[in-house]
Amino acid sequence: MTETVKEGRRRFLKLAGLGALAFSARKVLGKVAGEGARRWAMVVDPSRCRWDDGCNGCIKACHAAHNVPSVPDPKHEVKWIWKEKFADVFADQEAPHVAESLTSRPILALCNHCDDPPCARVCPTKATWRRDDGIVAIDPHRCIGCRYCVAACPYGSRSFNWVDPKPYLARVNPDYPARTKGIVEKCTFCVERVDRGRLPACVEGCPEKALIFGDLNDPQSDVRRTLRSRYALRRRPSLGTHPEVYYLV
Amino acid sequence: MIERALVGKRGYWAWMGVLVSVIGCGVLTYLRQLESGLGITGLSRDVTWGFYIAQFTFLVGVAASAVIVVLPYALHGVKAFARLALLGEMLAIAAVTMCLLFIFVDMGQPTRIFNVILYPTPRSPMFWDMIVLSGYLVLNAVISRTSLAAERDEEPAPSWVRPLVLLSIPWAISIHTVTAFLYSGLAARPFWMTALLAPRFLASAFASGPALLILVLLVLKRLTRFDAGKEAIGRLATIATYALATSIFFLLVELFTALYGNIPEHVSHFRYLFLGLPGGRTLVPWSWTAQALAALALVLLLLPRTRRREGPLVLACVSIFVSIWIEKGLGMVVTGFIPSPLGKVVRYVPTAPELLIGLGIYGVGLLVLTVLYRVALSVRGELA
């Protein structure tokens, strides 16, 4: 018996619906099954940091690789990774009687690549967003320089280019672009290296291996094994940002 | 109708000349800012929003306060405000124009402004702010132009204007609420992260807006034949009184929660604002002046014998306006950033270029207001 127009239409819609369902299910299942599902994180070991002889290996490596300018006016400073006092980084952890050997060390501060980043939540153009692998990226072509993300970051990790950065580049890395004035920048977890299977510049630039980088979704990765064996602090965890930079104590 | 703004005597053109010069200075300074970057302002890595965004925040309040004359007239038939609704809407147009300009000059890459429309991001309050502000501008422009044209033709306004007027009432509330949401959703800034921020914004807007409107109406009474009438001024003063009292109450409530709760990162911002912190006391004299002016205004407005006489009323209105301008336009934004998330106290003082650009934008607002009021009063035959 030939089918009526109505029956044919119904059959087509069922097929189309199933197709759409299968397509989205495939995407979801792909994530659950771990297909390409990585979660990058970093562990900082302040006890290995060679702070007492003024080592800046990580900072120099990062800023040189990414053409981060050295702006002389501290108000217009641009920094992707830098040192802070323990008491300032962990201000929410009043630690009055903890050993000085812990609390007197400078702590490296950088973007925490949060799982629920407030900066990405507020950006009006999606110029900053969280990638599936956990890296909070910036698109310097799209940023309108409104600095809402800078206001939203609870860690002070983001820098705005108040002036043209190019005059303040002592040496230029020709393999990486510079930025222009009027946009925001920050640590990118070296996405251009990580996407090619390399380690971030700061991790490679540390002579004491104080920085460990890896995939949290791989139970045998360096970061997972380190976090299993030692306790780690995160910055301002009560804010619900789920930062993915861990500090060993 | 705009051709009516092109006719005038010496005084009018002198005023316009002053405005155009101020605007010109602002434009030239802005070109310098485009050339060298926002570094010519006093802003810094830690205090990333300052004078521009604070003025924008304050002026959104002024824009929203148009609802103060529109609501009683449109919903409750308060006759005293019948002739004022149009003037309130025109004030809103001038204020929103200034808001948009202040946002524009604060952007690091203003040529990319259309990215906000090309890549809409409903999760960002800034996206919604753009929508509601633009919508409010268009709404007020359409309503006022159509109503004025109807007055000129001595006909009733078309029937579709009334739904737009009714829409403008919740819309006015929304512009200031969304602007408050820009701040009050940020866990990073405990000074702003209070549910009371939007109500505080609205209360201070409904105090400063009518105060400004009273001053403007008294100026119009001097310069033109337009007289708003004692009843209208009296009602505006009453509204401003209640709003000011609410605004002061809200501040006291905030102070209690912060100081009694004693969470260090909440207390520190209030301490910076009123007592100063090691590293900076910049805002302390300003905050106390603002509160003193608010208290003075409240007393003048609560006592009938001062509220009803023009001299003290003017003093009260100027005090309210200046007090809330300091509180919102200087205190609120900068204090959110000091101390920084890493505990730094950084000094912020707007630079001369920043102030010149800001002044230029105020010039634009006054220009828009002058032209609109001149056209309106000319149509009504109440110019001089």
Add this chain to the structure above:
Amino acid sequence: MRDGPKIAAGLALFLGLALSPVWQRVAAGRARQPEPVIAKPETRCLASREVMRASHMRLLDEWRQAVVREGRRGATDADGRPVSMSLTGTCLECHSNKKDFCDRCHLQLVVKPVCWGCHAEAAEKS
């Protein structure tokens, strides 16, 4: 129209001046062609000269979208060879002479790509 002749004369003068690029081209027989210099003539580009000349900006836009926003860095060219989608890493490797290559056409046609501000100027100045 008493001033007719004067108006016609003025118009003719204006058109003559305003359209002078057109007259120059007519006199020369053909438009002045920019002559970009290929720095590495022994290598092959991703696509033919005509395709690249017409579409290199669109290609770079697509690459930017893929690399920056989608995290995809690798692609294949028309012959199936793997290509890294990078202006600096791929294009400028062969076309390393920006002044004699890219700028030749851009300057003559008054095209000022904003891109150079970040992707070339810093390296040029150092």
